[in-house]
Amino acid sequence: MPKINMQNLEKEIKSVISEIAEVEPEKITPEANFVEDLGMDSMMALEILASLEKKYKIKIPEENLMKLTNLKQTLELVKDLVNK
Amino acid sequence: MELGLNTIKKALHQRYPFLMVDRVIEFEKGKRAIGIKNVSVNEPFFQGHFPERKIMPGVLISEVMAQTGAMLFYDEDKKENPTYYLGSIKTRFLQPVVPGDTLRVEVTPVKITKDAGIINAIASVNGKTVAKGEFTFKAIQ
Numbered sequence: 001m002p003k004i005n006m007q008n009l010e011k012e013i014k015s016v017i018s019e020i021a022e023v024e025p026e027k028i029t030p031e032a033n034f035v036e037d038l039g040m041d042s043m044m045a046l047e048i049l050a051s052l053e054k055k056y057k058i059k060i061p062e063e064n065l066m067k068l069t070n071l072k073q074t075l076e077l078v079k080d081l082v083n084k
Numbered sequence: 085m086e087l088g089l090n091t092i093k094k095a096l097h098q099r100y101p102f103l104m105v106d107r108v109i110e111f112e113k114g115k116r117a118i119g120i121k122n123v124s125v126n127e128p129f130f131q132g133h134f135p136e137r138k139i140m141p142g143v144l145i146s147e148v149m150a151q152t153g154a155m156l157f158y159d160e161d162k163k164e165n166p167t168y169y170l171g172s173i174k175t176r177f178l179q180p181v182v183p184g185d186t187l188r189v190e191v192t193p194v195k196i197t198k199d200a201g202i203i204n205a206i207a208s209v210n211g212k213t214v215a216k217g218e219f220t221f222k223a224i225q
Contacts, residue, residue: 043171043200043220050195050202062197 009082010075016055017071020047030072048074056082085111087155095158096151097167101128104148105189108155118190119152125183140181145215146173149205152189153219156203157196166199166223175217185209199223 018025021040034040045068049060052074058081068074087095087108096103110118123140130138154168181187187207194202200222207215 041171043222046195046197046200046202047172047220053195065197 006075006079009078010071012055013052013074013078014071016051017048017074020044020051028071030075031070033070034068052078058082058084087111087158091158091160092155094160095155095165097165098151102147104144104151105155108152109188111155111158113158114156114193114196116190116192117152117155118188119148119155121148121187121189123181123183123185123187127183130183138183140185142175142177142215145177145181145187145207146175146217146219148187149175149189149191149207149215149217150219150221153191153201153203153205154221156191156193157201157221157223168221168223171200171220171222173217173219175215177215179209179212179214181207181209181214187214194218199225 014025014028017028021038021044023038027038032038034045045065049065049068053060056078060077060081064077067077092105092108096105098104104121105119106122107120108117109120110116125138129141129144133139133141150170158165187209189205189207191203191205194204202218202220205217205219206213
């Protein structure tokens with residue numbers, strides 16, 4: 001499997017979040033909190049999770065939903081699962 | 085497994101004129117459900133939509149798909165099934181639905197967690213797809 005390009009991965013995940021949460025990609029900084037800063041709710045988080053699963057053909061266990069609080073953590077989670 | 089109206093009323097909290105599933109002809113909990121909605125000329129919404137040409141409103145086709153989707157979560161062991169609310173829908177309407185049509189809605193899960201889920205729905209009449217969509221739900225706490 002080709003090595004994942006981290007910069008691309010960040011950009012792709014950002015675009016997924018941007019589309020679902022309907023916020024400008026510039027606002028999605030690594031530390032911006034999904035709920036407090038980007039106005040997301042738990043269902044949007046679930047949609048992001050489902051989109052990432054489909055896009056990267058990974059399975060993200062339900063308990064990880066709580067970890068999806070900002071871009072940085074989402075990126076870490078996907079990176080871990082993609083490299084497995 | 086087939087589910088009749090009594091079971092549907094246990095699973096769904098909607099009532100007349102908003103109970104949009106007449107029968108569930110196939111049910112595998114959390115895996116697949118097929119709901120049937122017979123569209124009669126006497127449906128209250130046909131009075132105004134439209135007086136000169138009766139077409140089932142797309143939002144109500146969505147409602148049939150959403151309610152069939154909520155059936156996927158039905159758990160007969162639970163004393164009371166939760167009420168679900170919609171977070172988002174992504175729907176495409178392909179053909180008009182008119183009085184006399186039997187809507188058949190097949191739903192499958194995209195992702196289900198213990199209190200929320202995303203489902204896929206395909207609505208058809210006589211084997212022809214009339215609408216399809218993706219729905220995100222959450223149980224009201």
